[in-house]
Structure formats: C-alpha cells, structure tokens
Amino acid sequence: MQILKKGFFFLSVLTFSLLSLNAIGQSTKVRGKVVDSKTKQALPFVNIAYKGTTIGTTTDFDGNYFLETRTPGDSIYISFVGYKERIFAVQKGKFQTLNVELEAETFDLQEVVVVPGENPAHVLLRKIIKNKKKNNPSRFKSFQAETYTKMEMDLNNIKEDFKDKKIMRQFQFVFDYMDTSVITGKPYLPIFITESLSDYYYQDKRRVEREIIKASQMSGIQDNASLAQFTGQLHQNVNVYDNFIDLFDMGFVSPIADGGLRYYKYYLTDSAYRDGNWCYHMSFKPKRKQEPTFVGDFWVADTTFAIQNMQMRIAKDVNLNWVKDLVSNNEFQKLNDSTWFLKKQNLFVDFMLTERDSTKQMGFFGRKTVSYKNVEVNVPLKEEIIKLDNNVIVNEDALSHPPEYWNDARPYQLSERESGIYAMVDSIQNVPLYKNIVDVVTTFITGYYVHGKFEYGPYYKLYSFNEIEGNRFMFGGRTSNEFSTKIMLNGHLAYGTKDEKLKYGLGFLYMINKLPRETFGMQYKHDIHQLGKSPNAFTEGNILASLLKRNPNNKLTMLNQFETHYEKEWFQGFSNTLKFRYRDIKPTEFVPFEDRIGNPISRITTSELELRTRWTKNEKVVMGEFERVHLGGPIPIVNLYLTMGMKNVLGSNYDYQKxxxxxxxTFELPPLGxxxxxxxxxxxxxxxxxxxxxxxxxxxxxxxxxxxxxxxxxxxxxxxxxxxxxxxxxxxxxxxxxxxxxxxxxxxxxxxxxxxxxxxxxxxxxxxxxxxxxxxxxxxxxxxxxxxxxxxxxxxxxxxxxxxxxxxxxxxxxxxxxxxxxxxxxxxxxxxxx
Incomplete structure (x- = not known):
C-alpha cells in the first residue's frame, strides 16, 4: 500500500490527445555565474535585469543566477555596488549561458564610522512577521478566483550517446522537442503536459473548498474525468505565510516563519520601486545543514510589509528522497491599497532515481504553474456552490474544447515545443517498444499483466506454500478497462498438492457512478482463510507470506463465503457501505472446532448484515476506473461498523450484534516530524x-x-x-x-x-x-x-x-x-x- 500511494499517480500520465501547433510564445532563458574579474570569487546579490523592464533577479550566495521570461528585452543589465555596470545582448526565445566577470571600481571615500547595532534585515523581518496575519491569503473569510493550471513532466539529462542507442531508434522523432532547463542547465525532453481552467471557491466557515474545472486537456488522455479532477489547484498549495510548508510529506520552515531567525541568516540587499510600490529586497540561507529549509530571496512592500515576490530553493543537503532540486516562485498582486493576493505560483522539481552523479544520470522534471485572475475576497459563496457534493467538479464539456478556446483562455501562449507535446506523445504511444515498457512497469507495480480485455494476476500469487496445502498454484485475473469501465469481473483457481483440493473464487464490481462514488458488487470464494489477520497483512497465497513466515503457516481454515455490497458516497469524505455476508467456516487438524465437552463441530455458519460509515473531510484521493487510493487529509478518518448476525438465515445458527x-x-509536527x-x-x-x-x-x-x-x-x-x-x-x-x-x-x-x-x-x-x-x-x-x-x-x-x-x-x-x-x-x- 505504501508503494501504491507514492507511485500510483505517476502511472496515470503517459498518453494524450492531438492539438494543432498554432501557439507561439517561446521563453527566453539565461543562466550563469557572476564573479570578481581579479579574484574569481563568486559575487552574491548582484542585480540582473532585462534593460527597460522590471523583470530581473539577483545572484545567489554562490554567484549563480537564472532568468526566464516570455516577454524579455533585447539586453541584460548587470549592476553591483563597487563594480562597473555591464550590458549584454541576449537572443530572444533561446536558452543561453552567460558567465560574467565584474571589474571593481575605485572610489575615494570619506571615513566611515561603524557602530554596533541590530541587523536591519532582522528589524524588517519582525515587521513582516507582525503583519503576517493581515497579509496571509488564508485570512479571508472567503474568496473566489479563476485559475489556470499547467503541469508538465520532462525526461532530463539526455546525452548524445543515449540518442544513438539501438533501443532508441524507434524514438528519434521525439528529440526535435529537446529543450534546456534554465534552473539546472540540464537538457530535457517533455513527455507529458496538462492544462486546466477552473473556478475556485474557498470559505473559512465549515472549511468549504470547491473547484469547478471548466476546461481540461491532457497529452495522451482524451476522455478521463477521473484524472481531470487532479489537474487543478485544489490538490496542491504552497503558502509562504505558513510557518511550515508541506512538501513531499516534510514540513519545510518558511523563510518568514515566526521562528525564522532560529533557522535562517538574513541579508537586506536592496530597495527599489516595483510596480508602483517601494519594496525591500532580502536574501536568506539556512544556518545549519540538512534541516528542511530553503535558500532564496524575496521582495517585500513597505508600509504593508506584504510579500510581493518570493523565490525559494530547497537547501542542497536536505534529507529528501528522489528530489535533487526544488524551486518555488510565488508572485503576489495588489487588489487594493492594503490587500495582496497570489498572482502566479511556479513549482519546479528535479526528480532523481539514484544518488549517482546527477550530471550523468537521467531523471525527471516536474513543473506546475498556477495563475489567478478575477479575484474576489470576502464575498459570501452562493448556496449552490456550498451544496456541491464533491470538492472537485468536472464540467461535462471540460474535455471537449477546441484549440481556439485554449488560445483565448491561457494567460500566455504556449511555446512551440509545449504545444507540440500533445502530438509528440500520441506518436510515442504507437511505438511497440514503448507499449512493452509500459506493460512491464505496470505489471510490476499493480501485480497484473494487461492483455487486451483481460488482466492476468496477481503474479505474486502464482505459487506459494503452507502446511495445509503444501505447494499451492493459483491462476487468476480480472477484466481490463478495455473490456468495460462500468463493470469489472474477477476470478481465480487454486490447487494444493498436499490436500489435493481445488479452490476458486468469482465476483464482479459494477460502477454505478464515479463522482460521487456509487458501486454494487458480489463475490464468492471457496478457499483457505486466515482468521485474525489485519487488513494490511499478506493475503492468502502470497509468496512473501510463505518466504517470510516465522512460525509454521498452519492456522488456516477452509472458508466458503458469499458477499454482496452496495456502496454510496453521499459527498466527498462521507460514505456508507451496506454488506450482506454468508460464511461457512470449516476446521482443520491445526485449528479444531470442539464443543465445551470436546465433541467435534464440523462447521460454523453465519449470515451477517454490516453497515459501514466512513467520514473525513478534504481528503486527497487518487482514482482509477474502479480502484482508488486514499492519501489522507487534514481531518481524522472515522470508521464505524455496525454488524448484525441473523440466526436461521441461510442456515445461520447465531444471533449477535457488533x-x-x-x-x-497523521499529525504534521514540523520540525519534529x-x-x-x-x-x-x-x-x-x-x-x-x-x-x-x-x-x-x-x-x-x-x-x-x-x-x-x-x-x-x-x-x-x-x-x-x-x-x-x-x-x-x-x-x-x-x-x-x-x-x-x-x-x-x-x-x-x-x-x-x-x-x-x-x-x-x-x-x-x-x-x-x-x-x-x-x-x-x-x-x-x-x-x-x-x-x-x-x-x-x-x-x-x-x-x-x-x-x-x-x-x-x-x-x-x-x-x-x-x-x-x-x-x-x-x-x-x-x-x-x-
């Protein structure tokens, strides 16, 4: 289950729908390092901007910088106190590396007297913290906005020798879409892109969050409303005003956390007018190694002390698996004289599967951009919005909008490469080798091998052994989504060489409705069963249960069981499941059934009616066509089971209630875990x-x-x-x-x-x-x-x-x-x- 929770989502993103290539908005990317021309030492806090614009950045503590924009000037202006200014021409719409050496200027200065005092950056930080409550976007009683979300996944660090490998001969056409990351300098190949346009609603009272996805398109997926609900804003939020920011199940200390001085060093580096606001520029870096912290900088507005822009990059040595780099950029907009709200949020993640040299090993980029417009705050939500039975609603026509619609809806045009991904991924899927690779990966993770309308498996139950059956062989499977997305049939046959008995099972699950979930199903099995096992235990017939046993595996009983259920999710987070269960349990020589004076009992027969109630709130769920994985949420999960044993029903001998x-x-307690x-x-x-x-x-x-x-x-x-x-x-x-x-x-x-x-x-x-x-x-x-x-x-x-x-x-x-x-x-x- 742990593996499924972390890996399930990434399996869903490898196919697409065709889109014409008529949007052009190529990014200009510049990265490099600034050093002193004589000492060659790195220069931090150097100002770098496109000439004639407010688009710019500063070098980090190692003198490195990166700058990407879709609306650049034709030259870059570089300035730093005590050094001569420099101007460099840039090529629009291309990636370029620009390393700069600055020459120091000599000045005759009057004597300067330095007296001890508090770091001015600390004074400014205290004012930011004092005003956090009134600047935090989550302070609003309610707000609503139109959001545009774009996600992309890229295969990175692709070398020339990899392109020439025999296995890649069928994929040569994809390399026309190669690009270079301005953040890492690594070449990458886009393999997946998705966009969505939504109306997002939030209300603090009763913690109401609703998102109505008006339009969605995904490379490789033409009609999948279940996956479309995960392409919006609701399932990810980086709020710099929170003391701790949850990223990959780890609480990172915000640069403006109440206790930020315990974790960061701060530097006041500049001040300037930005978009009509007098702002101060601060840089920050961690005090200690391997703590969940960031390095970066931000601009903060005077008077209101609201963050105007903040760029955060995780510290290099953070104890975080699979993630080599992560950059979050948060840009805020001013709604009125005292109210600021998010304008755009970018998240970039460099995933690495190994700890080897990251300059040689391939990995993945994950990128997400969310833009906000038409923001309204403290406007009561309409009752029809509050009464929606799901947090995320996908409109019926969301997946059918033409390219012209997207050209008008986007806040900016896609580049040629971004637009071309839709067609490129479709071509990849037609390559036989690609299909074979996907089949192998899917089989390993899910346990089932998909072939046409049937899924064979699970493979880990093909062979096992125990003291009752001896060597156990099993063959089973279920119907695939190609067979139907409304009904799934399943069954298995098993045979033990020691007891020489045939076991079997057969059932189905019918999907009445997906959102909110409503299902009906039946299942019958005649097979061995372990009474008293946990819901997370190895299932009967799992080879791992045989290999990892610490006691003889002989406490199994023979079970005939028929079960039927009806599941109804009334709204997201609240559901009922009604089950009828008939069981005929037979003893074995290792688990005898005897009355109180020692006479053998041949079987125990029961008929039960069970009502399960499950409740939580704002839970994250990843869904396939039939199965779903619960990822938890901010509210505890409550399960209530009411069971009634019914005597004289189908031969049941017992009357009871349970x-x-x-x-x-799970409580997040950063920095304590x-x-x-x-x-x-x-x-x-x-x-x-x-x-x-x-x-x-x-x-x-x-x-x-x-x-x-x-x-x-x-x-x-x-x-x-x-x-x-x-x-x-x-x-x-x-x-x-x-x-x-x-x-x-x-x-x-x-x-x-x-x-x-x-x-x-x-x-x-x-x-x-x-x-x-x-x-x-x-x-x-x-x-x-x-x-x-x-x-x-x-x-x-x-x-x-x-x-x-x-x-x-x-x-x-x-x-x-x-x-x-x-x-x-x-x-x-x-x-x-x-």
Missing amino acids: IDLSVEH NLYFLASGGKLFGKVPYPLLHLHEGNETYAFDPYAFNMMNYYEFASEQYASLFVEHHFNGLILNRIPLFRKLKWRTVVSGKGLIGKLSDKNNGSLANTEAYMRFPDGLSDVSKPYFEASVGIENIFKFIRIDAMWRLTHLDDNPYQDFEDFGIRAMLQITF
Whole structure:
C-alpha cells in the first residue's frame, strides 16, 4: 500500500490527445555565474535585469543566477555596488549561458564610522512577521478566483550517446522537442503536459473548498474525468505565510516563519520601486545543514510589509528522497491599497532515481504553474456552490474544447515545443517498444499483466506454500478497462498438492457512478482463510507470506463465503457501505472446532448484515476506473461498523450484534516530524463461537505490519469488548541528521508503541474449565484482560525504501505455555517515502 500511494499517480500520465501547433510564445532563458574579474570569487546579490523592464533577479550566495521570461528585452543589465555596470545582448526565445566577470571600481571615500547595532534585515523581518496575519491569503473569510493550471513532466539529462542507442531508434522523432532547463542547465525532453481552467471557491466557515474545472486537456488522455479532477489547484498549495510548508510529506520552515531567525541568516540587499510600490529586497540561507529549509530571496512592500515576490530553493543537503532540486516562485498582486493576493505560483522539481552523479544520470522534471485572475475576497459563496457534493467538479464539456478556446483562455501562449507535446506523445504511444515498457512497469507495480480485455494476476500469487496445502498454484485475473469501465469481473483457481483440493473464487464490481462514488458488487470464494489477520497483512497465497513466515503457516481454515455490497458516497469524505455476508467456516487438524465437552463441530455458519460509515473531510484521493487510493487529509478518518448476525438465515445458527469504531490520523509536527495514531474499540452483544469473537490481529511473519501486533501470534487473544491504540512517530531525520555518518546515509528514526486491553464474559470464554461457551478455545487462545503492550525503535529510509524495526513484547511474557512467541524480534518492510 505504501508503494501504491507514492507511485500510483505517476502511472496515470503517459498518453494524450492531438492539438494543432498554432501557439507561439517561446521563453527566453539565461543562466550563469557572476564573479570578481581579479579574484574569481563568486559575487552574491548582484542585480540582473532585462534593460527597460522590471523583470530581473539577483545572484545567489554562490554567484549563480537564472532568468526566464516570455516577454524579455533585447539586453541584460548587470549592476553591483563597487563594480562597473555591464550590458549584454541576449537572443530572444533561446536558452543561453552567460558567465560574467565584474571589474571593481575605485572610489575615494570619506571615513566611515561603524557602530554596533541590530541587523536591519532582522528589524524588517519582525515587521513582516507582525503583519503576517493581515497579509496571509488564508485570512479571508472567503474568496473566489479563476485559475489556470499547467503541469508538465520532462525526461532530463539526455546525452548524445543515449540518442544513438539501438533501443532508441524507434524514438528519434521525439528529440526535435529537446529543450534546456534554465534552473539546472540540464537538457530535457517533455513527455507529458496538462492544462486546466477552473473556478475556485474557498470559505473559512465549515472549511468549504470547491473547484469547478471548466476546461481540461491532457497529452495522451482524451476522455478521463477521473484524472481531470487532479489537474487543478485544489490538490496542491504552497503558502509562504505558513510557518511550515508541506512538501513531499516534510514540513519545510518558511523563510518568514515566526521562528525564522532560529533557522535562517538574513541579508537586506536592496530597495527599489516595483510596480508602483517601494519594496525591500532580502536574501536568506539556512544556518545549519540538512534541516528542511530553503535558500532564496524575496521582495517585500513597505508600509504593508506584504510579500510581493518570493523565490525559494530547497537547501542542497536536505534529507529528501528522489528530489535533487526544488524551486518555488510565488508572485503576489495588489487588489487594493492594503490587500495582496497570489498572482502566479511556479513549482519546479528535479526528480532523481539514484544518488549517482546527477550530471550523468537521467531523471525527471516536474513543473506546475498556477495563475489567478478575477479575484474576489470576502464575498459570501452562493448556496449552490456550498451544496456541491464533491470538492472537485468536472464540467461535462471540460474535455471537449477546441484549440481556439485554449488560445483565448491561457494567460500566455504556449511555446512551440509545449504545444507540440500533445502530438509528440500520441506518436510515442504507437511505438511497440514503448507499449512493452509500459506493460512491464505496470505489471510490476499493480501485480497484473494487461492483455487486451483481460488482466492476468496477481503474479505474486502464482505459487506459494503452507502446511495445509503444501505447494499451492493459483491462476487468476480480472477484466481490463478495455473490456468495460462500468463493470469489472474477477476470478481465480487454486490447487494444493498436499490436500489435493481445488479452490476458486468469482465476483464482479459494477460502477454505478464515479463522482460521487456509487458501486454494487458480489463475490464468492471457496478457499483457505486466515482468521485474525489485519487488513494490511499478506493475503492468502502470497509468496512473501510463505518466504517470510516465522512460525509454521498452519492456522488456516477452509472458508466458503458469499458477499454482496452496495456502496454510496453521499459527498466527498462521507460514505456508507451496506454488506450482506454468508460464511461457512470449516476446521482443520491445526485449528479444531470442539464443543465445551470436546465433541467435534464440523462447521460454523453465519449470515451477517454490516453497515459501514466512513467520514473525513478534504481528503486527497487518487482514482482509477474502479480502484482508488486514499492519501489522507487534514481531518481524522472515522470508521464505524455496525454488524448484525441473523440466526436461521441461510442456515445461520447465531444471533449477535457488533459495533466497531476506529479513528486514525497523521499529525504534521514540523520540525519534529509527524505522528500517526490509530485508536479503535468494539463490543459484541450475544453468545458466539470463538471464530466470531474479535480475534486480535497477530503477525507470524518477519514483515512489519503497521496494522497488526507484530509480536503477537494468531489465535493468541480474543475479546468481545476491547480497546486498542497504536502510535508511531517519524522523526524524518531530526535525530540522525546530527550524527555525521548517518547524515550522509540519510537514515531516519521511527518509534512506535501499541497497546490492547479486552474482556470476555463467561458465556464466550472457551478457555474456562466450566464454561457456558459454545466452543472450547484451541490451546493458547485466551482473553486479554491484562493489557498487552509492544514497542519498537526503527530505522527507515535505508537505501530509500527499507525500514527495519527492533521490537519488544513488554507484557504476557510467561503466562502462555502453548504459544511459541518472542519477547524481542526484528521486523522489516518496504516503503517508498520522500
């Protein structure tokens, strides 16, 4: 699941729709370095601007600069106090490198007396912080605006020898679209572009956010409203006025954070009129290495002390995976004498898959630009906007606008290369080699191999082994989107060489509506099943469960199960799922079913009706045609399950009711990392055999399972009433970054703790000698009236995707002679984190 959450979105962006090439607006790009002509030392804070315009920048602390614009002058003017001014001609619409040596000027100056005093940059910073509340865009009770969003992905650092490789012979036409990044100087090839035009609405009361996407187009995708909803503004926000800016699950300290002086050094470098406002220019850099900070500069308006423009670049040594570079540029517009609002926001990310020399290895650029116009603040939202049942609405005609519409709607024209991407990506998809590469990557991540109207898999279940079935072979699959985007059929066949029995399953999922989600489905299976496993555990038949077992894998039962469901999402974040479930559970020699005097019981038959209610708010979700991945949001996720066992329905022998409640959330606590918690509890009303009690989630593999008790065995504890708590804190390098060796390794510390307490009444406690219970407990199963605790300390980010935990079982160490457990163990898991 961790891998799916981080990788799912990037699989969605590799195809397109044709667009004519009639927009021309080529960017002029200039980058370079400014040094002293004699000492060759880098010169920071040098002013660089297009002559006759206000378009400009300053060199950073290493003397480097970059400047990109679609409306340049014909020459660049360079000036710095104490040095001779210089002017250079530039070529419009092209990339160029311009390294400059400045010659010092000699002046006869009068004596200057320097007295101690406060850094003027600190004085200005305090005024900015004092006025943050009235300048922060999120202060408005409501606002609405028209937004234009453009996203692009590029393959970078492409070398000449790569073009000449045999594998690339079928792709030579794409190299006509090569360009060069002004930020990094790397050559790149655009491979994906998407644009959207939206009406965006925000209201602080009840935290209402709505986005109506009026137009959207994506290279490679002609008609996909599900993906179109992720091309707008709502799912990404960089607010420089926040103390901490969340980027890739890491809280970066804002340059104007309340505690900014603890993290940054500030320099007041210039002052000038900009767009009719007297502004001050400040540069900043981190005080310490590897902290989540930026380097950059900003212009701030006098009197209001509102930010006019801020450029931030992540510090070079930040402990962040896969990201080599990141630049965010935020430009603000003045709505009236005292009100400023965002005008344009650019985000540039250089993704690198390895730690090797970034000048030699290929990677990816990700770029996003959001422009705002027709901004209205503190205007109450219309009731029809508030009542929309989804945060993001895609208009019916959003994907069908002609090129002429886009030429008028864009705030600027696309360059020839940008426009050509739409046609170029379509051509790529027709190359057989490209299709083969996509098939291999998709199969590896999803587990299924797609061929026409069918998906074969999952491949990790083709072979496994356990003590009951011996060698298990399985073949399965499901219908693909080519078969239908309304209904998905699935099924599997499995056979064990030891028990010589055939197992199978068959079902379907019908998509009634996608937004908001409404589904109906049925599923039947005759197969082995592990009672008491967590929802994150390896599924039955997974080869990893066989390879990583720490106890004999023999606590499986035979299950016949029919299940049908109806799911209704009333509005985004609130849904109900109604299920009917019939189960026929049969014992094995390892998991016997016996009554209280020892007579064997051949089966347990139940019929259940279950109502699930799920609630959260402003959650981010990535959706395919049928499946979706929940990425969490600012509000805890609440799940409530109400279950009713119905006696005499399809042969059911038991009448009972259950209620289960869980609350989970991740708190971002920069700079201390993030804290995840999962609290759950439940109660059963009625008398039932032990397989229908809450069998607490054990884990008998060496893989770390975040939703299980990793030092607990299966069939160790059961409850009819219970409460549990799981807390895990990720320090994101806060501790190990201060140790030189670990700083280079970029390892991160994580600690966790889990607790559980439960209760059994005499009528359900099959471990008592004189019991009223239906069934005798198997050896080793008991109640958990004495609390159970386990804790762990781990290292994550080993080779970027491995986590290893040292775990301790803290209670129930001597009171169960039938369970072969460990009081200390090592567990590992694979995860993709930034």
